[in-house]
Amino acid sequence: xxxxxxxxxxxxxxxxxxxxxxVLVIVVGLAVHLIGSGPVADFAGDALYAVMIYLVIxxxxxxVASWVVGAAAVVVCTLIEVxxxxxxxxxxxxxxxxxxxxxxxxxxxxxxxxxxVGAALATVCDLILRRRRAPA
Numbered sequence: 001x002x003x004x005x006x007x008x009x010x011x012x013x014x015x016x017x018x019x020x021x022x023v024l025v026i027v028v029g030l031a032v033h034l035i036g037s038g039p040v041a042d043f044a045g046d047a048l049y050a051v052m053i054y055l056v057i058x059x060x061x062x063x064v065a066s067w068v069v070g071a072a073a074v075v076v077c078t079l080i081e082v083x084x085x086x087x088x089x090x091x092x093x094x095x096x097x098x099x100x101x102x103x104x105x106x107x108x109x110x111x112x113x114x115x116x117v118g119a120a121l122a123t124v125c126d127l128i129l130r131r132r133r134a135p136a
Contacts, residue, residue: 011062018062022055033101046111050077050118058126066130070123077115081107 029048032041054073061069080103083089089103104111 014062015059018055018059022052022059025052025055043110043114043117046114047118047121050074050115051122053077054119054122054126066123066126069126070119073119073122074116077119078112080104081111081115 025048029045029052032045032048035041036044050073053076054069057072057076058064058066058069084104084107089099090105092103093100093105
């Protein structure tokens with residue numbers, strides 16, 4: 001195998017693993033949303049949302065450093081949360097309920113903490129897994 005094809009293969013493998021992780025996070029997140037209730041379930045759901053955002057960014061930008069992906073995930077989640085202050089996501093969610101799962105409906109500053117925790121956990125896990133798989 002040529003050295004130039006190995007990185008592409010590694011990127012494809014990384015994307016495949018990230019996609020599998022994303023599917024698992026969606027399943028767990030929906031379960032938390034449908035079964036859970038109260039502040040713990042809300043926090044877990046928001047943290048899982050940040051993990052999902054992390055995974056989407058990591059899939060698209062598979063070669064980018066994990067800490068950059070984590071920072072980008074926090075920024076995206078924060079922008080979405082602040083966007084809720086406009087009231088538009090709430091209106092859209094009322095018209096089409098799945099929007100609530102993607103954009104939320106109302107601003108809650110506590111969500112920002114959950115996003116930071118979720119993105120940080122995703123970053124740490126990704127860093128650990130990337131180091132384990134790094135060639136010696």
